[in-house]
Amino acid sequence: MVKEASHLANSRVLPGFSTPAVGFEAPFDMLEACHERVADRLALLKRLPIHLQANGCDSQARQAAADVLRYFDLAAPLHHQDEEIHVFPHLLASADRILVKAVMGLHLQHRVMEETWGRLRQVLLAVATCENSAAEPCRVLAASAVLGFTVLYDDHIRLEEAVIYPAARRAMGTRQTQTMSADMMLRRGSAPQAVTLTPFQKATRLRIDSASGLGSG
Ligand SMILES: [Fe+2]
Numbered sequence: 697m698v699k700e701a702s703h704l705a706n707s708r709v710l711p712g713f714s715t716p717a718v719g720f721e722a723p724f725d726m727l728e729a730c731h732e733r734v735a736d737r738l739a740l741l742k743r744l745p746i747h748l749q750a751n752g753c754d755s756q757a758r759q760a761a762a763d764v765l766r767y768f769d770l771a772a773p774l775h776h777q778d779e780e781i782h783v784f785p786h787l788l789a790s791a792d793r794i795l796v797k798a799v800m801g802l803h804l805q806h807r808v809m810e811e812t813w814g815r816l817r818q819v820l821l822a823v824a825t826c827e828n829s830a831a832e833p834c835r836v837l838a839a840s841a842v843l844g845f846t847v848l849y850d851d852h853i854r855l856e857e858a859v860i861y862p863a864a865r866r867a868m869g870t871r872q873t874q875t876m877s878a879d880m881m882l883r884r885g886s887a888p889q890a891v892t893l894t895p896f897q898k899a900t901r902l903r904i905d906s907a908s909g910l911g912s913g
Pocket residue numbers: 776779802806852856
């Protein structure tokens with residue numbers, strides 16, 4: 697736990713994008729790299745209830761909880777937005793009704809994940825700030841709640857990587873992929889220039905920015 701928590705604490709920079717070998721010029725590779733980061737945090741999260749039961753709310757538990765909080769508060773929402781602005785719209789126009797249904801299901805799962813995370817993060821906040829002797833976070837961080845959250849992500853990521861990303865890669869042209877890459881940078885504060893979005897993408901982004909309190913500008 698110590699080694700992993702410390703490693704995660706050193707993850708850098710743009711939320712969800714800490715694999716040096718993968719750049720924004722390859723946005724789908726970046727999305728898959730983000731999935732790897734999700735898997736790392738979920739593995740850490742799954743071990744946390746066991747660690748708490750065995751060791752109480754020690755510094756390692758607090759560090760692990762803080763790492764998981766940082767990731768799912770900052771990087772995971774950006775990743776969902778990447779998909780909703782740039783990946784899903786291209787597939788919703790498909791004649792493949794099974795594919796369209798799958799995309800709509802994934803979109804809905806993003807909302808379920810956000811709601812589930814909203815409840816789980818309250819408990820993790822208690823762990824991240826607890827005292828060594830505190831028993832309450834150990835009791836309330838139920839393994840079943842953690843498992844429910846991790847299963848949501850496991851199935852979701854599997855479908856995206858097996859079906860959705862390959863279909864989107866086929867559906868998107870070079871210009872659309874470049875726009876996606878530039879917008880991913882822009883939304884993380886490192887884009888060199890403005891990005892031209894389609895009306896649908898603009899509307900999706902406006903809705904996302906409004907919901908997050910960022911406004912439209
Ligand atoms: Fe997703």
